[in-house]
Amino acid sequence: MADCIFCKIAAKEIPSTPVYEDDTVIAFKDLEPQAPVHVLIIPKKHIRSLLGLTEEDKAVIAHIHVDVVGRLARELGIAEKGFRLVANTGEEGGQTVGHLHFHLLGGRSMAWPPG
Numbered sequence: 001m002a003d004c005i006f007c008k009i010a011a012k013e014i015p016s017t018p019v020y021e022d023d024t025v026i027a028f029k030d031l032e033p034q035a036p037v038h039v040l041i042i043p044k045k046h047i048r049s050l051l052g053l054t055e056e057d058k059a060v061i062a063h064i065h066v067d068v069v070g071r072l073a074r075e076l077g078i079a080e081k082g083f084r085l086v087a088n089t090g091e092e093g094g095q096t097v098g099h100l101h102f103h104l105l106g107g108r109s110m111a112w113p114p115g
């Protein structure tokens, strides 16, 4: 989608630091990390948020959760102590980029509830 920064990252039109990529998903380091490990996992397809998901997106969402999150957590060294997976959604949810993304955060203790 034109003017979507994460579509441009997926298309390699703007640079990022990828840590995982396949046909439907890319994961890259967050520009402003909020933890020692902070990566963003996105479907390459433009989906505006969790609320933009349709039936045809079930496979990629399952793929992210079944195959990518655990693999990345192990590779990035945060599986053993634990981590957090977050999908900020909408204005009050703190979403600032309108392309569905999952924050994978780890390497420090996390507070609950989040601010």
Ligand code: 5GP
Residues within 6 Å of the ligand: 005, 016, 017, 028, 029, 030, 031, 032, 033, 040, 087, 088, 094, 095, 096, 097, 098
């Ligand atoms: P949100 O606030 O929408 O949940 O998360 C958006 C995230 O994208 C933020 O953590 C922000 O630091 C990150 N971000 C915004 N623009 C860029 C960019 O151009 N490159 C990378 N790697 N991360 C970005």
Ligand code: ZN
Residues within 6 Å of the ligand: 001, 004, 005, 006, 007, 008, 045, 046, 047, 098, 099
């Ligand atoms: Zn997009």
